[in-house]
Structure formats: structure tokens, C-alpha cells
Amino acid sequence: MRKSRFTEQQIIAMIKEHESGMSTSEVCRKQGISDATFYKYKAKFGGMSVSDAQKLKALELENTRLKRLLAETTLDVAVLKDLARKTTDARREAPRRGSGDEGP
Known part of the structure; x- marks a missing residue:
């Protein structure tokens, strides 16, 4: 801005x-x-008054900082969910060992 x-x-x-x-x-x-x-x-x-304007500016800065933190946290959650989904899918597709279905 x-x-x-x-x-x-x-x-x-x-x-x-x-x-x-x-x-x-x-x-x-x-x-x-x-x-x-x-x-x-x-x-x-x-x-x-001048003091009201200074308080307003401080609140706007704090609001901007909090919005940035929320965006970063939301991105982190999305990445972790995606990683957990990929890990779960990879485990489902991996062949199981020791199930006894395999030949000698």
C-alpha cells in the first residue's frame, strides 16, 4: 500500500x-x-483526534499482521493434509509383506 x-x-x-x-x-x-x-x-x-488516528493506525497494522499469520497457518494446514493424504495413499498401494500369499 x-x-x-x-x-x-x-x-x-x-x-x-x-x-x-x-x-x-x-x-x-x-x-x-x-x-x-x-x-x-x-x-x-x-x-x-490525533490520538484516535494513531490508535487506528496501530490497529490496522495489528490486523494486517494477524491476517498474514492466518494465511500462513492455513497454508501450513493445507500442506500437512496433502502430505497425510499422500502418505495414506502410498501405504494402501504398497504390497504387504508376510501375509503368506507369496510363493516359496
Whole structure:
């Protein structure tokens, strides 16, 4: 994922400028962003304080780490099941020794 040019603090400051009465176009021109980018930031960070934004980022990082661990674990389970199935199939197909059916 691409990293933003702005920190959470800067984004929240932009939103607060807008809430204090500055027009959207002025805030966007001042910061060098598009209206769409501003509204995307506002949807994500609107009504948050800086500490809330930092907690959100920490939770997102933790969620990403947990998703990666889950994917790795699921892959490990799939590999182990496949290996167990192949081992079971190989044992079924192998000739049995000492069954007495063989000639002298």
C-alpha cells in the first residue's frame, strides 16, 4: 500500500481548518491535494483526534499482521493434509509383506 504524503496529524489539521470555516477548495489549494483526496481523508479521519488516528493506525497494522499469520497457518494446514493424504495413499498401494500369499 502506498504511503500518504501527509501524517495523521496533518490530515486532521486540514479537516479542522475546513471545519473552522475555510472552504474546501482553499484547503485543497493550500495543501496541494484534490477535492476527492480531501473528502477521502475526511471520511476516514473526520471527527477524530490525533490520538484516535494513531490508535487506528496501530490497529490496522495489528490486523494486517494477524491476517498474514492466518494465511500462513492455513497454508501450513493445507500442506500437512496433502502430505497425510499422500502418505495414506502410498501405504494402501504398497504390497504387504508376510501375509503368506507369496510363493516359496
